[in-house]
Amino acid sequence: MSELPNNLLYTKDHEWLRLHEDGTATVGITHYAQESLGDITFVEFPDVGATMEAGETFGVVESVKAASDLYMPIDAEVLEINEEADSSPELLNQDAFGAGWLLKIRITDESQVAGLLSPEAYSEII
Numbered sequence: 001m002s003e004l005p006n007n008l009l010y011t012k013d014h015e016w017l018r019l020h021e022d023g024t025a026t027v028g029i030t031h032y033a034q035e036s037l038g039d040i041t042f043v044e045f046p047d048v049g050a051t052m053e054a055g056e057t058f059g060v061v062e063s064v065k066a067a068s069d070l071y072m073p074i075d076a077e078v079l080e081i082n083e084e085a086d087s088s089p090e091l092l093n094q095d096a097f098g099a100g101w102l103l104k105i106r107i108t109d110e111s112q113v114a115g116l117l118s119p120e121a122y123s124e125i126i
Helices: 031-037 083-087 110-115 119-125
Strands: 015-019 024-029 040-044 057-063 067-071 076-081 103-107
Antiparallel strands (some): 015 024, 024 103, 040 057, 076 103
């Protein structure tokens, strides 16, 4: 398995969160998640502008093996979806921590960041 990037936070549901200084973040699924799913064939995204709570389902990833719900890691507003991953879902397999990102969000409850997992804590789960 590949190394976990140290500049990300993680959830027990295998999503990652990259925090930005302006109160926004980027969300994706981990290498472990995409590897477990196999070849990803479809991603269902939320609407831009949607306001969601931590733990709420924001979409679905479908693969040749299974379909898996995606969970919002933190209370947030959806600012942008990855249009490239929408048309080429295999990006999630090819570059889960880079070009395969899913959402750009505006964090609406910064206190929830403390509840996310460090790379070390996430690696113990997987």
